Amino acid sequence: GDSAFFDCYMLTITITGNIEYIGQNAFYWCYYVTIYTGKESQPEDWPWDWMQYYSTVVWGCTLSEDETYVVSITTNNIEGANNLNDPYRYGYTFGGWSLTEGGTTADYDINSIGGAPSSAVLYAIWIAD
DSSP: OTTTTTTOBSOEEEEOTTOOOOOTTTBTTOBSOEEEESOSSOOTTSOTTSBOTTOEEETTOEEOTTSSSEEEEEGGGEEESOOOOOOOOTTEEEEEEESSTTOOSOSBOTTTGGGSOTTOEEEEEEEEO
């Protein structure tokens, strides 16, 4: 709804396919918010000001089958402030991004992802807690 996350700080959110609408100013006055979503781009019926300019959206993510965590992202689909937060997966710690599907060694982390090649597919490394 409108202003749903007003004045939140350091959020990491995954927008799944069943989310059809985001309210006006839903992330108003939010700083360092990262939104991961499988949606390819902003739906036309979402208000233009749904996201604050301090936030970052990663469009076109590959999500798990149950849509509860990020499997991979493409670097040229990152829009906004580029202040990325680690993605979240219950029961796991994020171990970085690998250029190799199923990789266990991080090629990039949140601080170095800006150095990844344009249009690179990066795979999340998940370490069981």
